[in-house]
Amino acid sequence: MKTYEAMLLLDNREVKKGWAPLKEQVDAVLRKNGAEIVVAKRWDERKLAFEIKKQRRATYYLAYLKADPESVSTIRHALALTGPVLRHLILTCEEVPSEAYEPEREFEIDKPDPEETTDTAKDGGAKDGGAEGGADVASDALAADGGTGAEATESGDSTPAATESDDAVATDAVATDAEATDAVATDAEATDAEATDGESTGDDATTDKEGE
Amino acid sequence: MAAFRNFKNFTRDAKKTRPEESLDYKNVNYLQQLMSPQHRILSRKRTGFTGRHQRQLMRAIKQARFLALVAYTS
Numbered sequence: 001m002k003t004y005e006a007m008l009l010l011d012n013r014e015v016k017k018g019w020a021p022l023k024e025q026v027d028a029v030l031r032k033n034g035a036e037i038v039v040a041k042r043w044d045e046r047k048l049a050f051e052i053k054k055q056r057r058a059t060y061y062l063a064y065l066k067a068d069p070e071s072v073s074t075i076r077h078a079l080a081l082t083g084p085v086l087r088h089l090i091l092t093c094e095e096v097p098s099e100a101y102e103p104e105r106e107f108e109i110d111k112p113d114p115e116e117t118t119d120t121a122k123d124g125g126a127k128d129g130g131a132e133g134g135a136d137v138a139s140d141a142l143a144a145d146g147g148t149g150a151e152a153t154e155s156g157d158s159t160p161a162a163t164e165s166d167d168a169v170a171t172d173a174v175a176t177d178a179e180a181t182d183a184v185a186t187d188a189e190a191t192d193a194e195a196t197d198g199e200s201t202g203d204d205a206t207t208d209k210e211g212e
Numbered sequence: 213m214a215a216f217r218n219f220k221n222f223t224r225d226a227k228k229t230r231p232e233e234s235l236d237y238k239n240v241n242y243l244q245q246l247m248s249p250q251h252r253i254l255s256r257k258r259t260g261f262t263g264r265h266q267r268q269l270m271r272a273i274k275q276a277r278f279l280a281l282v283a284y285t286s
């Protein structure tokens with residue numbers, strides 16, 4: 001029998017469901033595969049340096065075991081197949097340190113880090129601002145719609161006049177458009193004439209070629 | 213020869229030192245002191261450790277990296 005130190009990384013979602021049953025489950029896995037648990041306690045709950053299985057935080061579980069060297073591989077295999085265990089590290093140690101016998105410290109799960117809170121505050125503020133901006137725009141649009149609707153209802157009797165004036169404006173606009181198109185057309189004709197002048201030599205050349 | 217001696221003194225940042233704390237993967241704060249801002253392991257030239265302690269440091273940092281206590285890179 002040798003002494004081993006096992007550090008397990010446990011999923012916080014499972015820890016939230018209940019610490020005692022999860023601890024029992026993990027200890028049962030260790031015992032079932034031939035390990036004798038000397039001390040086992042929750043080491044820390046902290047933010048991970050990088051995401052593991054899309055988890056940013058996790059709980060570290062430290063256990064000191066006595067087991068045969070042959071059973072360590074089976075323990076590793078069983079831990080790999082245990083759902084709540086994100087990662088595990090089993091190392092040999094000469095003796096169990098005295099610190100391991102200290103009682104477990106109490107701590108909150110998902111305690112917000114100062115960095116995280118500032119980040120989330122920024123994100124949330126931006127999102128809220130965007131939502132507020134969107135709401136403002138929507139309210140403005142509604143107000144505009146309401147205003148036009150009100151004007152329409154108020155000027156319900158004078159709608160024919162309004163349409164007439166609109167039609168007159170529209171015809172004026174069409175006329176100006178037509179003038180503009182005429183001007184463009186004249187310009188285009190002029191350019192065509194120039195082009196035909198310029199191309200006349202070429203045409204002659206082509207006709208000459210065709211004649212040949 | 214004098215220039216060579218100066219060069220040697222310039223390149224060596226630290227004298228041979230012993231680790232102030234235990235080189236264990238759980239001692240995260242001390243391990244981070246022995247890493248660069250880009251989370252690279254400092255060389256023996258920077259740490260001043262003997263070969264034995266430098267190997268212990270390397271192993272501890274790699275174990276801490278595996279358990280996401282320390283970042284691999286940044």
